[in-house]
Amino acid sequence: MTRRTYGQLCGLARALDLVGERWTALIVRDLAVRPRRFTDLQEGLPGIGTGLLSERMQHLEAAGVVERRPAPRPERGVHYTLTERGRDLADALMPLARWGLGLLSDGEPDGEEAYRAEWLVVTLRSLFDPARAAGVHDCYVFDVMGERVWATVDDGELSTGEGDPPRPPDMVLATDPATLAAIGCGAVDPAAAVAEGRATVTGDPAASARSLEVFAAR
Amino acid sequence: MTRRTYGQLCGLARALDLVGERWTALIVRDLAVRPRRFTDLQEGLPGIGTGLLSERMQHLEAAGVVERRPAPRPERGVHYTLTERGRDLADALMPLARWGLGLLSDGEPDGEEAYRAEWLVVTLRSLFDPARAAGVHDCYVFDVMGERVWATVDDGELSTGEGDPPRPPDMVLATDPATLAAIGCGAVDPAAAVAEGRATVTGDPAASARSLEVFAAR
DNA sequence: CCGCATCCGCGTTGATACTG
DNA sequence: CAGTATCAACGCGGATGCGG
Numbered sequence: 001m002t003r004r005t006y007g008q009l010c011g012l013a014r015a016l017d018l019v020g021e022r023w024t025a026l027i028v029r030d031l032a033v034r035p036r037r038f039t040d041l042q043e044g045l046p047g048i049g050t051g052l053l054s055e056r057m058q059h060l061e062a063a064g065v066v067e068r069r070p071a072p073r074p075e076r077g078v079h080y081t082l083t084e085r086g087r088d089l090a091d092a093l094m095p096l097a098r099w100g101l102g103l104l105s106d107g108e109p110d111g112e113e114a115y116r117a118e119w120l121v122v123t124l125r126s127l128f129d130p131a132r133a134a135g136v137h138d139c140y141v142f143d144v145m146g147e148r149v150w151a152t153v154d155d156g157e158l159s160t161g162e163g164d165p166p167r168p169p170d171m172v173l174a175t176d177p178a179t180l181a182a183i184g185c186g187a188v189d190p191a192a193a194v195a196e197g198r199a200t201v202t203g204d205p206a207a208s209a210r211s212l213e214v215f216a217a218r
Numbered sequence: 219m220t221r222r223t224y225g226q227l228c229g230l231a232r233a234l235d236l237v238g239e240r241w242t243a244l245i246v247r248d249l250a251v252r253p254r255r256f257t258d259l260q261e262g263l264p265g266i267g268t269g270l271l272s273e274r275m276q277h278l279e280a281a282g283v284v285e286r287r288p289a290p291r292p293e294r295g296v297h298y299t300l301t302e303r304g305r306d307l308a309d310a311l312m313p314l315a316r317w318g319l320g321l322l323s324d325g326e327p328d329g330e331e332a333y334r335a336e337w338l339v340v341t342l343r344s345l346f347d348p349a350r351a352a353g354v355h356d357c358y359v360f361d362v363m364g365e366r367v368w369a370t371v372d373d374g375e376l377s378t379g380e381g382d383p384p385r386p387p388d389m390v391l392a393t394d395p396a397t398l399a400a401i402g403c404g405a406v407d408p409a410a411a412v413a414e415g416r417a418t419v420t421g422d423p424a425a426s427a428r429s430l431e432v433f434a435a436r
Numbered sequence: 437c438c439g440c441a442t443c444c445g446c447g448t449t450g451a452t453a454c455t456g
Numbered sequence: 457c458a459g460t461a462t463c464a465a466c467g468c469g470g471a472t473g474c475g476g
Contacts, residue, residue, distance in 0.1 A: 015317055
């Protein structure tokens with residue numbers, strides 16, 4: 001009955017009271033990419049039970065992190081979206097996401113991990129350094145086995161999305177999930193991946209060099 | 219037997235595979251303040267069972283986040299310390315700690331929450347903005363019902379600790395936990411708290427003004 | 437179908453007792 | 457002090473069912 005909390009007057013403990021339970025932070029991650037309906041979330045979170053997802057969404061809504069809205073015109077049902085507080089939370093999770101990239105190269109548990117190109121949106125946001133993007137105006141496209149994600153950088157402002165980029169790309173990087181993860185966490189240099197035939201880079205070489213600066217794995 | 223993971227090739231999911239379980243992030247928080255022995259951790263985490271704490275420490279050690287060391291000279295036993303990777307993790311948790319401050323004013327669950335002055339060290343780190351600290355050279359002391367925490371700011375560099383400050387303080391703020399939490403999350407202005415008799419501020423008024431800039435609740 | 441509530445078996449957790 | 461052993465209680469995963 002009584003929801004379990006740490007009961008400590010500390011920002012981190014209080015944050016974890018809300019997002020520390022299983023699945024909750026990943027729900028916020030998925031909603032940070034775009035609004036989704038219940039079944040979209042369920043599909044992106046394999047293993048979560050419907051009852052648990054329902055309960056998590058109620059807590060997040062009660063905490064003012066997500067909002068339920070009727071889905072736009074042609075569709076039916078409900079869309080869950082992040083509130084401003086929810087977007088702040090998603091931003092606060094980015095450093096943790098970036099830290100976790102360093103663990104990805106530690107060795108994949110048992111070969112088969114799920115992959116979705118949309119997670120790349122989160123990765124790009126977590127790697128983006130506005131200070132290094134001053135004066136940069138580029139559009140990058142990442143093609144992961146046919147699924148495409150784009151990022152535009154305009155002077156410290158980052159926009160990301162899935163599918164067709166809003167303007168012609170200055171660089172297109174095509175590769176597989178594992179190689180992209182290795183590049184993202186700094187374990188593999190893109191040039192080396194290209195040399196090994198595990199990736200292809202097209203477009204302006206200067207732009208691809210800038211992309212490494214702007215999304216620095218450090 | 220098989221440790222439960224999300225099985226997703228995503229930095230956030232991988233990070234949560236390690237620190238997403240109950241207590242783990244709070245263990246890292248406590249070790250970020252100073253090295254501790256097993257029973258220190260247990261005392262600061264009321265409710266955790268010894269078996270669970272033991273298992274968590276083994277996982278953190280296996281992941282290269284903490285190190286076991288024999289305790290220094292006069293003492294016996296073991297000290298747990300953060301490795302460099304562990305300190306990076308602690309840094310990555312600071313934005314989440316800061317976000318959680320905003321929840322503290324939402325209403326305390328049921329009156330009685332635990333409080334420890336050392337958590338203030340974490341709060342100060344999470345609020346610190348190096349960019350706003352350029353040119354600032356101050357020493358602040360926070361007195362929470364007799365327990366004292368200090369912070370020195372020197373041109374973008376923050377040091378924190380418990381007990382006596384390394385140099386004479388430029389400002390001393392004395393108050394109770396609840397009021398300090400309210401100030402930290404920006405819900406209460408320090409001047410207002412002083413006017414209400416819930417806090418006292420001594421020292422250089424200019425320094426106390428700077429402290430609000432440097433530890434901006436934004 | 438979509439959103440959700442309910443139920444059940446099992447893994448995880450909390451608390452205590454015990455050991456080197 | 458630093459854990460291991462044990463067991464009850466709770467949270468989670470999966471299946472089923474029900475109204476819109």
